[in-house]
Amino acid sequence: MTHELIVRPAGIGDAAAIARVHLQAWRESYAHLLPAETLAGLELDARQRRWRGILAAAATSVWVACDAEVVVGWASSGAGRDPDGPRPLELMGIYVLASHYGTGAGQLLLEAAVGGSGAYLWIAENNPRASAFYRKHGFTADGTRSTAELASVPVRTVRLVR
DSSP: OOOOEEEEEOOGGGHHHHHHHHHHHHHHHOTTTSOHHHHHTOOHHHHHHHHHHHHHHTOSEEEEEEETTEEEEEEEEEEOOOTTOSSSEEEEEEEEOGGGTTTTHHHHHHHHHHTTSOOEEEEESSOHHHHHHHHHTTOEEEEEEEEEEETTEEEEEEEEEO
């Protein structure tokens, strides 16, 4: 299957597509972390409203990966949210649909969001696919751990730094 991927800055008109990818990617990536009923209960309308607000505020940079003009992934970055952040730039999120794993979409999104800059991010501790992806791109755990809530479910997280 040939993929014609492009990555471009997201606009407010992308909120619905980003929300759709966000929910589907969570369902594909977090089935081992979150209860099935939690994943099934994620609400698209609420996520669309949230993304419209994020895009309208323009406090973070948001990028979308498109395959033949269909959004198949997104990434966001901006000033680090941690008061003790190890780098000024934080990769706040990056998700690609499972149908596009291995196409280079993740790498293109990472390059758009942080380039070659030093950055940090938080990932679920039990997320081997993401861990391997970030390791491949020079990120390593700095020993800082926390607990984040994903859809109101506590999940152990680890901070990675490059």
